Amino acid sequence: MGALLHELFLQPFAEFGFMRRALVGVTAIALGSVPVGVFLMLRRMSLTGDAMAHAILPGAAVGFLVAGLSLPAMTIGGLVAGMMVAVAAGFVARSTLLLEDASLAAFYLISLALGVLIVSLRGSNVDLMHVLFGTVLALDNAALLLLASISTITLLALAFLYRAMVMECVDPAFLGSVSRSSAVAHYGFLLLAVLNLVGGFHALGTLMAVGMMILPAAAARFWATRLHTIIAVAIGIALASGYGGLLLSYHFDLPSGPAIILTTGLAYLASMVVGRVSSLRAHLFPPRHLAA
Amino acid sequence: MNAQRPSAARVSSVAPTAAPPTQGAEVALCNLTLGHDRHPAVHHVEARLEPGSLTALVGPNGSGKSTLLRGIMGELRPMTGQVVLQGAARGRIAYLPQLSRIDRSFPLTVSELVASGLWHLTGIFGGLRADGRARLSEALAAVGMAGSEARSIAALSGGQMQRILFARVLLQDAPLILLDEPFAAIDERTTDDLLDLIDAWHAEGRTVVAVLHDLDMVRARFPNAMLLAREIVAHGPSGAVLSEANLARARARLAAAAQATPDVCEIGEAAPAPALRAVGGEGL
Numbered sequence A: 001m002g003a004l005l006h007e008l009f010l011q012p013f014a015e016f017g018f019m020r021r022a023l024v025g026v027t028a029i030a031l032g033s034v035p036v037g038v039f040l041m042l043r044r045m046s047l048t049g050d051a052m053a054h055a056i057l058p059g060a061a062v063g064f065l066v067a068g069l070s071l072p073a074m075t076i077g078g079l080v081a082g083m084m085v086a087v088a089a090g091f092v093a094r095s096t097l098l099l100e101d102a103s104l105a106a107f108y109l110i111s112l113a114l115g116v117l118i119v120s121l122r123g124s125n126v127d128l129m130h131v132l133f134g135t136v137l138a139l140d141n142a143a144l145l146l147l148a149s150i151s152t153i154t155l156l157a158l159a160f161l162y163r164a165m166v167m168e169c170v171d172p173a174f175l176g177s178v179s180r181s182s183a184v185a186h187y188g189f190l191l192l193a194v195l196n197l198v199g200g201f202h203a204l205g206t207l208m209a210v211g212m213m214i215l216p217a218a219a220a221r222f223w224a225t226r227l228h229t230i231i232a233v234a235i236g237i238a239l240a241s242g243y244g245g246l247l248l249s250y251h252f253d254l255p256s257g258p259a260i261i262l263t264t265g266l267a268y269l270a271s272m273v274v275g276r277v278s279s280l281r282a283h284l285f286p287p288r289h290l291a292a
Numbered sequence B: 001m002n003a004q005r006p007s008a009a010r011v012s013s014v015a016p017t018a019a020p021p022t023q024g025a026e027v028a029l030c031n032l033t034l035g036h037d038r039h040p041a042v043h044h045v046e047a048r049l050e051p052g053s054l055t056a057l058v059g060p061n062g063s064g065k066s067t068l069l070r071g072i073m074g075e076l077r078p079m080t081g082q083v084v085l086q087g088a089a090r091g092r093i094a095y096l097p098q099l100s101r102i103d104r105s106f107p108l109t110v111s112e113l114v115a116s117g118l119w120h121l122t123g124i125f126g127g128l129r130a131d132g133r134a135r136l137s138e139a140l141a142a143v144g145m146a147g148s149e150a151r152s153i154a155a156l157s158g159g160q161m162q163r164i165l166f167a168r169v170l171l172q173d174a175p176l177i178l179l180d181e182p183f184a185a186i187d188e189r190t191t192d193d194l195l196d197l198i199d200a201w202h203a204e205g206r207t208v209v210a211v212l213h214d215l216d217m218v219r220a221r222f223p224n225a226m227l228l229a230r231e232i233v234a235h236g237p238s239g240a241v242l243s244e245a246n247l248a249r250a251r252a253r254l255a256a257a258a259q260a261t262p263d264v265c266e267i268g269e270a271a272p273a274p275a276l277r278a279v280g281g282e283g284l
Ligand SMILES: Nc1ncnc2c1ncn2[C@@H]1O[C@H](COP(=O)(O)OP(=O)(O)OP(=O)(O)O)[C@@H](O)[C@H]1O
Pocket: B036, B037, B041, B059, B060, B061, B062, B063, B064, B065, B066, B067, B068, B098, B268, B269, B270, B271
């Protein structure tokens, strides 16, 4: 029994360096992306996250066109493109309220098509798969360093901007009336989101990176009611799903990025059904009300 | 419940600056025109609010009261003229908007929301010391919400939320306080409590402006009034300002503005003229 458990849950990591690297990478992504995702969700900006993730694709593709499969070139290209869409999305949200979701959808459809087109101009299908679905099982030292740096920067920046970001979500007019930090909080947050999506894209691909942001946050909403507990639960869900997804992909020989995101998706569905807070279970079997 | 009813004395002990009266801010409006897009909503306003004055801002719907407060706040940039504030730095004006855009679904507790009123002390990063915590619970007690620190803001009634926002204004300890229809949808008892708070702010020497529609309340509780109908119709002691003649002039002026052919300076959003005519006598 013990041997079986060992073989199922530990041996893949004990035996293979690439599995350990993948686990480190996923851990770094979870620590950085998840808190950002919680704020994205609470600001009802999940779709913006999606649009930014897709916008990274043509940016990274231009980097790829210039320098081939090079980490720095693709990172910088992704950052530039992601920031452009983040700023454009903020501008759109402010000036044309009604059109926000439609124009974001337009943004990312165009980006996606453009990105695929650019990559296929020069690369093979393998390269395209790399950009779209990431290479969590082939993270080299430079990539791991990048992921770890991004999550470190993210956690430090969040610690510093936390209060301003919370007020920017809850009562932006008030924040504007007492402090000048409103713009810093707004654009700083968008920058963090783009940074994490760019980091996530090396491991999980542009399409999956945003899943690691949004799904754990959405799942945690069914378990916790305070902001810090939501973040803590979401990080826990992301870590567990990352580990579980890697095991699944190892044992069943599945592509690792989709396996990780699907595991996170399962955690979300399960939370939606049995979670503690306004889940289906709470809906169908309401607890008896308290005596008045 | 009665034990929690705030008294003026109780309230003034909350603000540490209360002992030597706060130096209220002076507000001077110089040829001020404010508007939305290119449509002016208040025209060429000239007025001075004395330090420590307590003024009710009255006028029919659409007469530009909220616009004027937002202009004083600095949220709207003047089209002509300027707002000159003395004794109230940027970030030291407490403002309660007519429709607060607070996202009540955000997972935040009452104490976390109210504590943001101490931003001028804590800044973005500073902690709430024991003294701040004490002031927070005193402020909650002063608005009759003692012991609600840990409640979620999503679980408050509309009136309770308004009390909480008053508690935040209390903590802001500001020399200039702007309240836009603070008693809309508030029961009589709560209104009385909050009026007592306003009296206490006045007694402490703060400059207070409140937008109100209840003219009897203005006459009874507010020494000064400013009657607005896109421009100032009257400004001075409440009794004199709220004369029947002035009120009729205000209604007529707003109705005229609504029907005026749009020229460069007179353009306004179509004011709801029929509704205005329907409102007679005391109501505005
Ligand atoms: N955001 C806005 N955009 C365009 N026009 C606006 C805006 N807000 C107000 N207005 C217009 O400006 C004028 C003054 O509006 P304001 O809100 O200042 O009136 P008010 O005196 O506060 O009315 P009420 O008693 O209904 O609150 C109105 O004609 C209104 O239509």
